[in-house]
Amino acid sequence: MSSILLLNGPNLGILGRRQPEIYGTATLADIEAAVAKRVAERGWEVVSIQRESEGELIHAIQDNYDALGAIVNPGALMVAGWSLRDALASFPRPWIEVHLSNVWARESFRHESVISPLATGLIAGLGPLGYELAADALLRIVPAA
Numbered sequence: 328m329s330s331i332l333l334l335n336g337p338n339l340g341i342l343g344r345r346q347p348e349i350y351g352t353a354t355l356a357d358i359e360a361a362v363a364k365r366v367a368e369r370g371w372e373v374v375s376i377q378r379e380s381e382g383e384l385i386h387a388i389q390d391n392y393d394a395l396g397a398i399v400n401p402g403a404l405m406v407a408g409w410s411l412r413d414a415l416a417s418f419p420r421p422w423i424e425v426h427l428s429n430v431w432a433r434e435s436f437r438h439e440s441v442i443s444p445l446a447t448g449l450i451a452g453l454g455p456l457g458y459e460l461a462a463d464a465l466l467r468i469v470p471a472a
């Protein structure tokens with residue numbers, strides 16, 4: 328079956344409990360369900376992987392080269408995740424970077440990104456809605472099989 332990769336980096340597995348004033352109260356399971364519902368119209372399924380370490384995220388990318396596209400929230404690895412960047416550079420399909428918060432409205436250390444220049448597109452600051460919009464973008468970008 329056709330699939331998209333939903334990849335979340337460090338500290339995103341505890342969404343709902345993690346600084347809800349910044350990241351909201353939706354859990355990662357809520358986000359997974361919303362994305363899955365969105366892409367079901369094309370018969371796509373979602374391979375959702377959240378890992379705390381960069382190496383495991385790289386494995387997840389390498390293991391899913393057959394996905395039609397990806398939605399990636401790298402978390403703080405955005406700033407200096409050079410190995411993650413290299414893995415994403417080899418990902419053969421469109422991928423959308425998502426951040427729940429508007430990182431550019433926050434601390435200055437969050438303003439640099441080694442990841443974003445490679446993304447097909449980027450959505451930040453819209454909370455969980457950003458993931459659904461990224462799914463919408465993939466639905467429109469990925470050609471019908």
Ligand code: DQA
Nearest residue numbers: 338402403426427428430437
């Ligand atoms: C985040 C923003 C990052 O700066 C932070 O380290 C995260 C979450 C976001 O979704 O807003 O882990 O990627």
